[in-house]
């Protein structure tokens with residue numbers, strides 16, 4: 001059986017990753033593809049337990065390197081129990097955040113040593129590489145305003161509590177990663193309305209991976 005495809009969504013807070021990952025999965029299913037939707041941190045029972053520790057801020061006092069270890073532990077379980085089996089069955093996996101988030105939040109912004117991140121990525125993801133990474137880009141003030149409208153009354157998580165400089169650095173680091181790997185990554189202007197962003201993403205997925213209407217017919 002041929003290997004499926006791994007499509008990841010990356011970007012800062014409130015850029016619309018969850019919204020667009022969902023919409024892409026629905027669109028691909030409508031074309032007849034088998035799609036698995038998932039997210040990081042989390043996506044498997046073991047990884048979802050680690051997600052709670054990370055987003056509550058429980059690991060923050062131990063520093064960015066310790067957080068990187070926990071993100072990697074969660075990813076290892078997620079890849080082994082969900083992503084790799086789905087790809088082996090020929091499915092399309094749509095994942096909300098993956099390896100680039102670690103490189104941005106723990107690496108570029110958290111200043112965790114690249115050698116440690118290389119080793120953790122090799123352990124957790126191995127040869128499980130995204131076929132396409134959609135980097136959703138909006139100015140941080142727009143993303144944070146959007147995030148604030150979702151789940152009114154909810155307590156901000158460990159990353160949402162960071163300041164404006166932090167979120168600007170996150171945005172710049174995602175754009176740097178996309179520029180360094182243009183064959184895998186595509187930057188999407190996500191400041192437009194959700195329908196326009198979904199159309200742009202569908203066109204990229206069709207052009208880069210051949211997963212448009214013609215391919216599924």
Ligand code: Z5A
Nearest residue numbers: 013014015016017018019040101102105146150159193194
């Ligand atoms: N993290 C890490 O440090 N290292 C790692 O290795 C990994 C993750 C994997 C996960 O938080 C945190 O973990 C993340 C990085 C860190 N923290 N940050 N920041 P999360 O999963 O809870 O949060 P998130 O990934 O940032 O997702 P989000 O805040 O929910 O944003 P989103 O998925 O990009 O956006 P959304 O939920 O689709 O949309 C947000 C709101 O905007 C919602 O009300 C939508 O209806 C609205 N929306 C969406 N699109 C639009 C458009 N186009 N126009 C207007 N409004 C829109």
